[in-house]
Amino acid sequence: MRNLDEKTITQAVLARNAETADRRLHQIMTGLVQHLHSFAREVQLTEQEWEKGIEFLTAVGQICSPVRQEFILLSDTLGLSTLVTAQNHRKPDGCTEATVFGPFHVANSPQYELGSDLSNGLPGTRWFVQGKVRNMKGEVIPHAQIEVWQADDDGFYDVQKPNLDAYQGRGVITSDNEGRFHFRTIVPEPYPIPHDGPVGKMLEALNRHPWRPAHLHFMITAEGYERLVTHVFREGGEYLDSDAVFGVRSSLIAEWVEHPAGATPDGENSADPFFTLDFDFVLNAIER
Missing domain, CATH: 2.60.130.10 (Aromatic compound dioxygenase)
Known part of the structure; x- marks a missing residue:
């Protein structure tokens, strides 16, 4: 799978994930990838916004502790x-x-x-x-x-x-x-x-x-x-x-x-x- 672009990347990821023997995992990951990619296309996500999103999720994980679950709050x-x-x-x-x-x-x-x-x-x-x-x-x-x-x-x-x-x-x-x-x-x-x-x-x-x-x-x-x-x-x-x-x-x-x-x-x-x-x-x- 070479030379992928914004029109072909989604199907390439779905095909790569299709080999799992766990059917429920396959269903969940297929929906996740499809919706994430659709979201990025719908809002025309910029690289700077993508980086901010990664920083945000990283910060959510870093503040979690045995007495604080920031991901549940999110x-x-x-x-x-x-x-x-x-x-x-x-x-x-x-x-x-x-x-x-x-x-x-x-x-x-x-x-x-x-x-x-x-x-x-x-x-x-x-x-x-x-x-x-x-x-x-x-x-x-x-x-x-x-x-x-x-x-x-x-x-x-x-x-x-x-x-x-x-x-x-x-x-x-x-x-x-x-x-x-x-x-x-x-x-x-x-x-x-x-x-x-x-x-x-x-x-x-x-x-x-x-x-x-x-x-x-x-x-x-x-x-x-x-x-x-x-x-x-x-x-x-x-x-x-x-x-x-x-x-x-x-x-x-x-x-x-x-x-x-x-x-x-x-x-x-x-x-x-x-x-x-x-x-x-x-x-x-x-x-x-």
């Missing part, structure tokens, strides 16, 4: 994460919708008993969260594993804090025999995604803000059901219509109810106002 802010989530988690009406995973999940989070304080010492307004896990038939799902993680009231996740010797604002609980769960934590606030790196510069150049509305992350697994990765957002909160990562779904917005000082759901008394959230999750059964 995928999120381009809407790719939401697209992939939506097309891989189509659910019947009535099931809890999935949304983006985000870059701040941590594997092997600590296990807690029901009713525990998952904030683990975070300062902030007390929040009592409860609900049920059930299926489309209304049947409760006992012993579902419920993983929770959140930002604090300054908008930071624990993994963003240097020298922290214990997890805060995250943990794993298990629903009881009736599918019920409850725990304590603090009310999270809206926060900007990390924007001191290349993704932040991209957003600035596009005149976009980096903010996410206040939310609580959930990942729920139970035998016989599809894993659910989702958020619960605060009704009336800021940025619901301009989430930097396009993660908001109307069905995931709930009222975070404020209460005056006094008796709390766990039978204690609070000297300060506190909040409650009651939210049920409906899982989609795996077809057998």
